[in-house]
Amino acid sequence: MLLRSAPRRLHHLRPHHLSTAAALAAAPPTPTEWTTAPVASVGAATADASLFHVSLDLSSRADLLASHVAAGQFLPFRLPAAPYPIFLAISSSPPAPGLATSFDFLVKRLPGTPSACLCDLRPGDLVHVGGSVVGRGFEVGRIADARDVLVFATGSGISPIRSLIESGFGENENIDVKLFYGVRNLQRMAYQERFTNWESSGIKIIPVLSRPDDQWTGERGYVQQNAFSRMKKVVNPSSMGAILCGHKQMSEEITRALVADGVPKDRILTNF
Numbered sequence: 001m002l003l004r005s006a007p008r009r010l011h012h013l014r015p016h017h018l019s020t021a022a023a024l025a026a027a028p029p030t031p032t033e034w035t036t037a038p039v040a041s042v043g044a045a046t047a048d049a050s051l052f053h054v055s056l057d058l059s060s061r062a063d064l065l066a067s068h069v070a071a072g073q074f075l076p077f078r079l080p081a082a083p084y085p086i087f088l089a090i091s092s093s094p095p096a097p098g099l100a101t102s103f104d105f106l107v108k109r110l111p112g113t114p115s116a117c118l119c120d121l122r123p124g125d126l127v128h129v130g131g132s133v134v135g136r137g138f139e140v141g142r143i144a145d146a147r148d149v150l151v152f153a154t155g156s157g158i159s160p161i162r163s164l165i166e167s168g169f170g171e172n173e174n175i176d177v178k179l180f181y182g183v184r185n186l187q188r189m190a191y192q193e194r195f196t197n198w199e200s201s202g203i204k205i206i207p208v209l210s211r212p213d214d215q216w217t218g219e220r221g222y223v224q225q226n227a228f229s230r231m232k233k234v235v236n237p238s239s240m241g242a243i244l245c246g247h248k249q250m251s252e253e254i255t256r257a258l259v260a261d262g263v264p265k266d267r268i269l270t271n272f
Contacts, residue, residue, distance in 0.1 A: 143241025157246025
């Protein structure tokens with residue numbers, strides 16, 4: 001729970017209704033060990049403040065830091081008035097031993113949900129979190145021989161994709177990696193300040209806006225219905241891998257399309 005002050009009344013949020021960086025098809029097991037960690041920083045991640053950066057100070061928890069071994073893993077949170085834990089995907093990359101001191105998260109500020117209260121915290125506030133991270137993350141070894149990798153993220157699903165990119169995925173010159181990132185408009189697009197560095201590491205970023213303003217000249221619509229339907233025509237299924245994170249409908253539609261085009265299902269990665 002939050003330890004700074006008395007908790008506000010919040011709506012219940014079951015694990016399969018998470019307002020998190022990625023929706024889980026089935027929530028990971030509830031932790032048997034809990035600990036507390038202080039907030040290091042909190043701030044808006046988008047121009048419209050629909051997403052927030054939240055960072056936890058784990059400088060005294062080397063064991064917890066060491067349990068983060070793969071991009072796409074989750075940390076359980078126990079928040080006020082929530083009868084179940086919530087699971088937030090870690091947006092920072094798995095730490096090198098002895099170097100990292102924090103975990104970063106991208107939190108959707110949806111009023112009335114437990115996760116939204118994280119956005120109102122201040123540095124030094126304490127939260128209850130699991131004693132270790134959970135989930136297998138993105139099993140990138142399954143697509144190690146791919147020559148073309150298509151990455152799809154919508155909304156706050158970009159959070160674990162940041163972890164993946166900043167852990168070095170895409171730096172292999174033999175792999176062509178394209179990231180389709182779908183949001184409503186640029187005001188809701190997180191991590192724009194990181195795009196230049198991501199592209200310098202070998203990631204081609206294709207923003208896709210479903211409700212852009214009149215000045216937008218890039219891709220419009222939804223990643224699965226517009227941008228992807230054009231792109232998949234020029235990619236060889238036998239050399240392809242895919243990574244999906246975001247809205248359930250997007251993941252399901254792209255998975256069906258890839259499988260129909262001959263991509264084996266075990267080469268389509270999610271983090272749950």
